[in-house]
Amino acid sequence: MDRSISQLDAPARTFTQLLSSTRRGARLARLLGVAELRRWGVPQDITERAEVVIAELAANAALHGRVPGRSFRLTLAFDPAAARLRVEVTDARGELRPHLPPPETEPGALRTSGHGLSLVAALADHWDTVPYPPSGKTVRAELQAGVSL
Secondary structure (H helix, E strand, O other): OOOOOOOOOOOOEEEEEEEEOOHHHHHHHHHHHHHHHHHHOOOHHHHHHHHHHHHHHHHHHHHOOOOOOOEEEEEEEEEOOOOEEEEEEEEOOOOOOOOOOOOOOOOOOOOOOOOHHHHHHHHOOEEEEEEEOOOEEEEEEEEEOOOOO
């Protein structure tokens, strides 16, 4: 989260879908997102990383951003000229801002949750969170082709 997300110059491809704030909705976000990226011919290295990023952000929206009766939104924007993808997940809980978990305090300790944003930070070139008025937030991640892990 060291830099802000840049604006894509007129992305040639966009996709937006409202999904239920449930585990099923999170799974559907991943499946629909990957299907759309493959349909667009997005490079495989971006698609593979995006699958995990979409899954983690959608799971967080369904688990932590859930407000009964409210959906979350997945938006994908791909700029083929720059080989850059932006993933956005918007939920209704703007007061709960995501943050990376603290480093392990006990060597060898096994943590069973809290790895999602660490994965997003490792796989995305940049990520951040912005308010979504009146009361929500959008978590954005940007992925660029040719970036090795």
